[in-house]
Amino acid sequence: MQLTGRVWKYGDNVDTDVIIPARYLNVSTPEELARHCMEGIDPDFASAVQRGDIIVAGENFGCGSSREHAPLAIKESGIACVVAKSFARIFYRNAINIGLPILACAQAVEETEKGDQLTVDLRAGTITNLRTGRTYQTPPFPAFVMGIIQAGGLIPYTRERMANDQ
Amino acid sequence: MGHTLTEKIIAAHLVQGEENVASSAEVWPGDLVEVAVDIVLANDITAPIAIREFETLGVERVFDRDRVVMVADHFAPNKDIKSAEQCLAMRQFARAQGLRHHFDVGRMGIEHVLLPEQGLVAPGDIVVGADSHTCTYGALGAFATGMGSTDIAVAMATGCVWLCVPETIRVVYHGRLRPWVGGKDLILYTIGHIGVSGALYKAIEFAGPVIDDLSMAGRFTMANMAIEAGGKAGLFAVDDRTLAYVDGRVSRPYHVYQADTDATYAQLIEIDVSQIEPQVALPHLPENVCPASQAGEVQIDQVVIGSCTNGRLEDLRVAAELLRGRRVHPDVRCIVIPGSQQVYLEALREGLIEAFIEAGAVVSTPTCGPCLGGHMGVLAAGERAVSTTNRNFRGRMGHPESEVYLAGPAVAAASAVAGHIASPEEVQQCN
Ligand code: SF4
Numbered sequence: 001m002q003l004t005g006r007v008w009k010y011g012d013n014v015d016t017d018v019i020i021p022a023r024y025l026n027v028s029t030p031e032e033l034a035r036h037c038m039e040g041i042d043p044d045f046a047s048a049v050q051r052g053d054i055i056v057a058g059e060n061f062g063c064g065s066s067r068e069h070a071p072l073a074i075k076e077s078g079i080a081c082v083v084a085k086s087f088a089r090i091f092y093r094n095a096i097n098i099g100l101p102i103l104a105c106a107q108a109v110e111e112t113e114k115g116d117q118l119t120v121d122l123r124a125g126t127i128t129n130l131r132t133g134r135t136y137q138t139p140p141f142p143a144f145v146m147g148i149i150q151a152g153g154l155i156p157y158t159r160e161r162m163a164n165d166q
Numbered sequence: 167m168g169h170t171l172t173e174k175i176i177a178a179h180l181v182q183g184e185e186n187v188a189s190s191a192e193v194w195p196g197d198l199v200e201v202a203v204d205i206v207l208a209n210d211i212t213a214p215i216a217i218r219e220f221e222t223l224g225v226e227r228v229f230d231r232d233r234v235v236m237v238a239d240h241f242a243p244n245k246d247i248k249s250a251e252q253c254l255a256m257r258q259f260a261r262a263q264g265l266r267h268h269f270d271v272g273r274m275g276i277e278h279v280l281l282p283e284q285g286l287v288a289p290g291d292i293v294v295g296a297d298s299h300t301c302t303y304g305a306l307g308a309f310a311t312g313m314g315s316t317d318i319a320v321a322m323a324t325g326c327v328w329l330c331v332p333e334t335i336r337v338v339y340h341g342r343l344r345p346w347v348g349g350k351d352l353i354l355y356t357i358g359h360i361g362v363s364g365a366l367y368k369a370i371e372f373a374g375p376v377i378d379d380l381s382m383a384g385r386f387t388m389a390n391m392a393i394e395a396g397g398k399a400g401l402f403a404v405d406d407r408t409l410a411y412v413d414g415r416v417s418r419p420y421h422v423y424q425a426d427t428d429a430t431y432a433q434l435i436e437i438d439v440s441q442i443e444p445q446v447a448l449p450h451l452p453e454n455v456c457p458a459s460q461a462g463e464v465q466i467d468q469v470v471i472g473s474c475t476n477g478r479l480e481d482l483r484v485a486a487e488l489l490r491g492r493r494v495h496p497d498v499r500c501i502v503i504p505g506s507q508q509v510y511l512e513a514l515r516e517g518l519i520e521a522f523i524e525a526g527a528v529v530s531t532p533t534c535g536p537c538l539g540g541h542m543g544v545l546a547a548g549e550r551a552v553s554t555t556n557r558n559f560r561g562r563m564g565h566p567e568s569e570v571y572l573a574g575p576a577v578a579a580a581s582a583v584a585g586h587i588a589s590p591e592e593v594q595q596c597n
Contacts, residue, residue, distance in 0.1 A: 068314060089367045089398070090314065092330075097316045142198050144328065158320050159223050 001122040001150065003080045003101075004130075005052040009114040010041060012058035016070040016091065019062070024069075030076035037073040051078035054120065056112050058084065061102075062091025071095040081120050083127060085109050096145060099153035103127065108136040122149060168426025169193075170334040171401050172369040175309040175423050176201055179292050181326055195333040195432070203233075204308075205287055206321045207295030209277055210238045210249065213256040216296055219319030228263050229325035235267040235286060236260050237277040240534045242270075245541040275506025275532045278302035278390060278474035283506055285415030289404045289422050294321050299474050299556065301397065304389035305382060306412065307404035307422065309369075312393065332398045333432035334369045335360075339376035341440035346590040348484065349384030350476055350554065350574030352376070353391045354445040356437065358455030366396035368432060371425065376439050377402065382411045383480035387574075390475045391556050394452040444589055446552070447572035450560045458577045461587040468551040469500045469582040470563075471575055472530075473537045476554035477505025479512050481575040486518040488579035488590055489525040495585030500527035501543045503535060527582070539564045552581040 018040030020033055038045035055074065061084035062070060071094050074082065082095070085106040095102045101122050108127045112118065117130040125140035141149070151157035169177070169192070177193045179201040193199055206228075208216050213236050220228075228234045236256050241249035253270075260268035267286060274280065278299050281287050287303045293310035294300065296318040303310035313327065321327050337356060357364070370392050377385070385402050392400025402408070404422045412420075443457035471477075471485050482504060494500040502522045504510035510532060513519050522529050536543030537555040545551055545564030550571065553563065558570035571587060580593040 068316065089330075093317065094314055096328075097314070144200055145198055148328075154316050154320050155219060155223055158324060162223070162225060162323070 002119060003052065003054070003122070004117060004119045005054040005080050006050065007112055007114055007116045007118055008042070008045065008049070008053060008055050009112065010055065010057040012085075013060045013063055014041060014057050015063045019070040020073045030072050033069055033073035034076035037077040046077060049077050049079065052080045053078060054118050055079055055082045056084070056109055056118070057082065058109060059086045061087050062095070063088035068094045068098060071098050071100045075100040081122075083108055083112075083118070083120070096148055097154040099149055099151065099156070101149050103138050105136050105138045122146065167430055168428035170369070170429045170431065171307070171371055171403060171423060171425040172309055172334050172399060173331060173429075174425065175290055175292060176329065176331055178290070178421065178423065179203070193331045195331050197331045198328060199331060200326055200328045201292055202326055203294050203321055204291035205233050205235060205281070205293040206318060206325075207235045207237070207277060207281065207293065207297065207300060208256075208318055209236070209240055209297055210242055210253045210256055211240045212296030212315060212318065213259070214252050215315040216318040216322065217255060217259045219316055220322050223319065223323050225323040228265070228322045231264045232266050233325070234263070234265055234322050235281060236265060237269045237280060238271060238274055239276050239532070240538065241540050242274065242533060243531065271531075273507060275509065276474045276477055276534055278386070279477050279505030279509065282306060282386065282411075283415070283508055285412065285417060288412060288416040288418065288420035289408060290420050294318065294327050298393050299390050301392045301399050302386055302390040302474060304392065304399050304401040305385035307402060307408055309399055309401065311399050332367055332369045334371050334429075335365050335433045335435065336371045336373060336431045337435045337437065338374035339372070339437050339439050340374050341376065341438040343376060343439055344443060346444050346576040347439070347442055348574050348576070349380060349387035351442060351445040352384075352439065353388040354447050354452070354455050354572065355442050357391065357395045357452050358445070358447070359437070360395055360435065362394060362451055362453045363396040365392065367398055369399040369401060370395065370397045371401050371403075371431075373403065378405065381480055382407060383478040386478065387475050391452070394556055444574060444577045446577055446587060447558055449558050449569040449571065452556070452558060452572060457589075458573060458587055459589040459592070461571070464550065464571065464587040466498060466552050466571070466581055466586060467549040468543060468545065469498055469578050470503070470536050470543055470551060470553040470555060471501070471578050472503030472505060473534070473553075473555040474505065475556045476575050477503060477509065477532070479509050481554065482509065482513045482518050483516070485575040485579040486521045488576060488583065488593060489527065490521040492525055492583045492593070494526035494582045497585050498582050499543070500525070500582040501530060501536065502527050503530045503542070504532055506532050536563055538562065552578050552587060554578050
């Protein structure tokens, strides 16, 4: 599973409130959520983001509330993958459960700038910066996490698996 | 290199197959693994969402009707139409699925008091619940943790969840407990010491001679609040006290796991309890802890004694010891909520309920009620409560400008009598 996309770069502690401000939590369709994605930190994001783009951020990405709205908004906005130095625990779970690929790699974050093109190979766990030519290795996902991501989330993954078992 | 209790339990529950990185019988912190769970839990707030997700899976049946547990406790007995509909959705699902453990009004209790009491959780289990205080069952030597609705829906369908194996912090308590100091004071003191994110993502293992002597009720209280330090789980080693507790309750086979003596811990914390006085956590974070005797002149309007943290018989006994023969201060509403029907009945038989009513307290049927600002004691702007619950976040018990002070049952009962935050000694000396 290879993805190539343009980088949106942010700092540390991007919390769920800036990803999707609480005043929009009364809407729950992914399309509506996506319209306000990252509004608390970058009001231009939602209108300028393109399908396949990649978010690159610092430590503790997704901290705060346990709601699944935050990764849903990011996924629906077209973001193909989030690369951060580290992720908040519940965001990490929720992202994988809804099928949003995420990778933790501090060095790649430090050496990447807004607008760079990155190629991410989820299966191999590699991130390549096309501007600098540098490649970074992260521990690859175990097979079942890869399966969840490929299926588009935990619910479709489980549905497929249960169908195969029968 | 040896393993912690958490690693041992997770390793024993690995789903066999290529899915797992750790296909051997060993796991290490950081491993992402898929495990089989023993119990899946949801309540009247979280079950309706999990049920909806379950239905989108297209699965007919839950993985095991004996192991999916649903409890109507947060807003039950129904406080309004919306909560009635939530309980109804849960009830209909439970009936359609033939769930053996669906606890409705009249048979229910606060989930984390009820499940151990009814013998539904055993040592060595993995329990996942759509409720953050699921970590309470760590007192039984189980690995228990809270999760989101998608996770619980899938766990109900498959009996499996994926987990990242956490590191473990070991907290060792020694010394001699002072009078009126219990599990709540120990855990509040610990959270004050390490902070609300001191155990982020990690499991906490509570150990040491003080823990060996601590009642099961005290252990449940401590494990319950592991999440308030950011922890994923809070565990106790299984000992004779644990086995005596589960004996006669748990009817299925279970396995007792032990940490290796050479297990690796992320951190080792030693606490001498000899100097710890009864504690109180000031608003608005559980880490804002100080001795009750040093809280200053804090006038209060309400006292709540109950919840999944301190709604057990032992807690009510402590409160009754201070309230018996005394009167609740005229400016204070004191609300006592037994954690389950069984706790209620035993408290009645022991004469505790009489003592509460004679002192001028009210006693409610089991419910979460005021703990999350739901019903049965919601605070107005500017009001202050001393509560034996576990969270004092802004607005937790009602209006955003109300205040909650967390304490154990002794400080709560003493404060109810004094009309301000008081140490039990202060009230005793007034006699
Ligand atoms: S008593 Fe409070 S903390 Fe415990 S389950 Fe109920 S609402 Fe949650």
